[in-house]
Amino acid sequence: MDVDAMITPQPLKTIGALAARTAAAGFSGLLFTETGRTAYLNAAVASQAAPRLDLSTGVAVAFPRSPFVTAAAAWELQEATDGRFRLGLGTQVRTHVVRRYGVDFERPGPRLRDYVRAVKACFRAFRTGRLDHHGDFYDMDFITPQWSAGPIDAPDPKVDIAAVNPWMLRMAGEVADGVHVHPLGEPGYITRHVVPNIAEGATKSGRSASDVAVIVPVMTIVGDSDEERDRERELVRTSMSFYGSTPNYAFIWDEAGFEGTTARIREKQKAGDYKGMAAQITDEHIAQFATESTWEGLADALVSKYGELATRIVLYNALADPERVERYGEVSRRISSR
Template sequence: MTGGMPLHAAQQLARHAADTGHAGLVITEAGRTAYLSCAAAALAADVDLLTGIAVAFPRSPMVTAQIAWELADATDGRFRLGLGTQVRAHIERRYNAPFDPPGPRIRDYIGAVRACFDAFRGASPLDYHSDHYELTLLPPVWSPGPIGPPDPPIDLAAVSPWMLRLAGQVADGVHVHPLNTRTYLADTVLPQLAAGAQRAGRHLEDFEIIVPAFLVVGDTPDERDRWRELARTQIAFYGSTPNYSFIFDDLGHPGTTDALRERQKAGDIAAMSAVITDDILRHFVTEGTWATIADAIGDRYAGIATRVVNYFGAIAWTEDPQHLARWKPIAEALSHIP
């Protein structure tokens, strides 16, 4: 996983990822766009490229569809379009775009993007109508036209049971939030995805479950401590979001989000991290030495995740470009786990 980055750096990271046995990159969107980093990486290496996620609502579905279409073409079908709603404050106050109602809106958005794909391929005229989007004009000169690869798969970011059911109903895969535990994955993610798929008369055999993992790996305590404390800080940051409080409740730690928000409002980052005790932390991290981490990842995610994403991978690579090479035998071992 990486955020958007300077484009030459994205190309270098893609080459290193390919050389070290990684299947691909998941590129998030924050200060830089995910799409431009995907384009740079696509021109540098033959790897899977996933936006994880690109923010949907500030862009017209047509704009998103055109970008995804070109990236699918450039990667020969190795691009997956990951979309998410973001949160209200960012959509309304940073992007100045409509947010409500986020669930029904993202459902219509995915339908609109797929209608654009059909129109680009010439399968049907552009004639999409929903509660939130209407697209009815695509003169030939404005269409990118057919491409060789299939339509880009569309994955949806989902946390709540409602959004997980929607992903199972209308998407090709789900981006699970980094704030995930084995309990949450087994008791919430899988059943809700299956319920959504059943509602649509679908099956999940080819459905992608993309799971970011806080991997705490190192052969010395100091090496592991660095990643463990970074994970603790990230969990505190994510856990301060009210919508995610149920994840802590399910672990038997009610009130965790309230405690995090209280310290966040006081601007006390250290106190926020302290809320995430070792007992809480162990549910969110996968820990091991370089010799044992592959088994630890397999034990936690086999039978649940179709793609495990190294949350700290790009951070470590930025500090040491040779770091990814240590993951090559691990990536090869994990590729054989069903």
Template sequence: MQLDLMVPGLPLRQATELARDAASAGMAGVVVTETGRTAYLTCAALALAGEPLDILTGIAVAFPRSPMVTAQVAWELAEASGGRFRLGLGSQVRAHIERRFGMPYDPPGPRMREYLLALRAAFRAFRGEEPLSFEGRYWSLRLLPAAWSPGPIAVPDPPVDLAAVNPWMLRLAGELADGVHVHPLNTEPYLRETVLPALAEGAARAGRQVADLTVICPAFVAAGDRPGQVERWWERARAQVAFYGSTPNYRFLFEQLGRPEVPERIRARQKAGDLAGMAKEVDDELLEQFCVAGDWASVADALRARYGGVASRVVSYFAGQAWLEDRRALGPWGELARALAG
């Protein structure tokens, strides 16, 4: 089991510093999210640092970009990283796609299916395996003169991973993607009752098994060996669970835990502008379902118990934030990475 750290898009000079520190600590890779800054430029800076790190977008937003644009960027990042780049894509939510990016969103599932197929067609055309010829309902890619093609690269095509929450998108990931980005709001029942069966169903459509996929699971980890450390990250996890729990699409995760009333209470607090109150709706018993906590040794055992047999890669939701606050913070995370890899 590999351990990665998660960061948002960073100022580019800061990204090169992170690459050096993460590699020195012994982390397996860096997963870059896309919020205010693009994920791809941060990935480029990480790649050019030349460190032996896997570099993943987790995720880059698909729909605002043509599949050709995404394919070209992923192709260059695969080459720059020496084949260590993984392209993680997600649909985001309707409000962001339509109101922030000004692009169409519906229907997200079929649109994403076509997007993945268009990417593969572009990769084949870049290698000269076949002319570019993709005709779909949402995208049409039919023109790629030699002067406009990036041409073959000396590393394999970048793996394409898909962010998926509901069974439909999980089945799509199992069928067409190389891996899946599980949502940070995950629990053991969700992983074993929803994620694995849906991935298996999708993989079977393509004559594959779940073992053929890279399953990437973010984890809320509250760890430390000094007074106050565990509590600090425990409370941050509580706030994040409340934030995600306010989204109606994630209600079913709470239903699986027998706590269907919690999302409604969180949303009521949110509507009242009571942000602190939102977190208070996530009690300790519930938070234990979403967050692993303890000293470093016990956290390693807990991560193995929760994600063993499910995840190929575990992504620390908080290690990147710890580094942003203190560049010396990655040492224990690197030790945890080595423990999980062993």
């Protein structure tokens, strides 16, 4: 099981040093989310500063970029990393896509399926000079040598998608190379939904479920003193309340025995009560959805919890405190060397 560190994109002048430190600490890779800064540019800088580090977008927003633009960026990053790049894509939510990016969001699941197929068609076109994709949303059949990146000495990039509900998970198993599990994806949810639905989708396309990577972000509460762990616990509580406010994720709480959690969080959110939002996440929520441990026990705790379920785990808050990067890196090294 590989262990990556998660980070939001940083100023380009700073990301090279951070990537080099992440690699030296012992992490397998670095995963870039996408917020106000682009994941692709950060990955490009990191590829030059830490050439042995696996890099991935986790996840980049798909629909505002054409499949060809996304494929071209991924292709160059795959070349720059000597085959160590994974393209992670997601739909985002309607409000962001329509009102912030200004593009269409109708039928996001089927649209993303066609998008993944179109991206892979572009990869083939870069090698063969022939672009031929005709789907429900994207028609692409024109490429000339000067508009093609051309072949590279690396395999095609793996294409992963963010998926939560059963339909999306089956779709991922059918057309993608990996699934980014939601940060609220505790082992029970992964066992009930992620694993069987990926397997069903993979069977539909004549593949094995083992062909599809399961990439799981994990929130950790780690420290050798009560004070250290108490501080971490409150940060995790706030993060969980943010993710738990989305209606599409309510069933994850409900099935884990915490019915109505999303509704209670949203009530506080609508009132602008952010402290109240966090207060809806009890210590019982945290015990089930996060991993708490001493530093010495963290590697064993993560392997015990995710070793049979995940291809890669992504430490959600490993880079949040600069003083703890090397300690988390040592945990990563201990896990990935097993």
